[in-house]
Amino acid sequence: MRTAHIVAVTLAGIGLIGAGTVMPAAAATVVGAAGALTSLTTTTDLSCHASVSGTPDTPLFGLGTSCLTAVAAGDTLNVPADFWLSGLVGEEARALQHEWSPLSQTSTGIGTGTEPFQITTVVDGDLLRVTQVDTYVSGGSSFTTSIEVASLATERLTPIVYRVADCTRPETGYLAYAEPPTGDGSVLCRNVEGIATGPWGLGTTAGDDYAQLIPLAEGSRFAIDQSRGVGAAMGLQVQFMDSATSAGHARDHVMGLSWMLDLEPGASSKVAFQTHYSVQGERAGSAVR
Structure with a gap:
């Protein structure tokens, strides 16, 4: 049996929005x-990456960094340096983006149920501070994440917390299938099987490999859409609309959860969710709603 362990790595950033070279972010894996x-893996500026195995093609959900945390507050969208979502492009949209300022990152635990791995990452944004804790038990099919947002402002803030994950995998190019919502607040996408013989995955079917975001805190809204659709909502700094665009079809899908908070000066609030992967078509249930 392979021994569970913690390693420190450096990830190369992939900046798809804005000009210039994105500097690599340190990370814990x-x-x-x-x-x-x-x-x-979680970088010091809240990008993340999960590796999934168990099928012959060793699926890997995501292209480069496969998930990220962003928070909109005070007309600013705080994002990782390698923010890869399109949607609102141009100087006006970029002017509203602010890269997280890493403060600290620690890794603890040995991966057991009583002492799970935990990656704790603290960043500052415009008017707020975020503490994110990722918890993972070795050999499991999911990890949980809690995100605490603390106001550094002198006036009331209503920040929106976004968590998004890329549904696509390298061996299938840019395609994944979106599942229709089931009413429990979670959002799910499936891998593509077969070889596309036409546009938008014509000739393929949805496979049994799942990637799922499951809210563990009340008040969440979800979206599963093409990357530009999810990116547009974030660029406009609005909540997701509980929508699954192109459900049942192969697209360049991205899935996300969002929460709107209400913070007085100096106050803080937490949200939490589970990221679940399955290579056997096993869907996890939501703990809320």
Whole structure:
């Protein structure tokens, strides 16, 4: 059996929005024993990446960094340096973006149920501070994330917390299938099987590999859409609309959860969710709604 361990790595950034070169962000990676989820990486500016195994093609959900945390507050969208979503482009949109300022990152635990891996990352944004804790048990099929947002402003803030994950995998190019919503607040996408013989995955079917975001805190809204659709909502700094655009079809899907908070000066609030992967078509249930 492979021994679970913690390693420190550096990820190369992939900046798809804005000009110039994105500097690599330091990161913490935890690597577990064999299971659906084999490793988890979180950068010091809240990009993340999960590796999934268990099928012959060793699926890898995501192209480069496969998920991220962003928070909109005070007309500013705080994002990782390698923010890869399109939607609102141009100087006006970029002017509203602010890169997270990393403060600290620690990795603890040994990956057991009583002492799970934990990556704690603290960043500052415009008018707020975020503390994110990612928790993973070795050999499991999911990890949980809590995000605490603290106001650094002198006036009331209503920040919107966004968590988004890329549904696509390298071996299928840019395609993934979106699942229709089930009413529990979660959002799910599936891999593509077969070889596309036409536009938008014509000739393919939805596979049994799942990637799912499951809210663990009340008040969440979800979206699964093409990358530009999810990116547009974030660029406009609005909540997701509980929508699954192009459900049942192969697209360049991205899925996301959002929460709107209400913070007085100096106050803080937390949200939480689970990121679940399955290579056997096993869907996880939501703990809220």
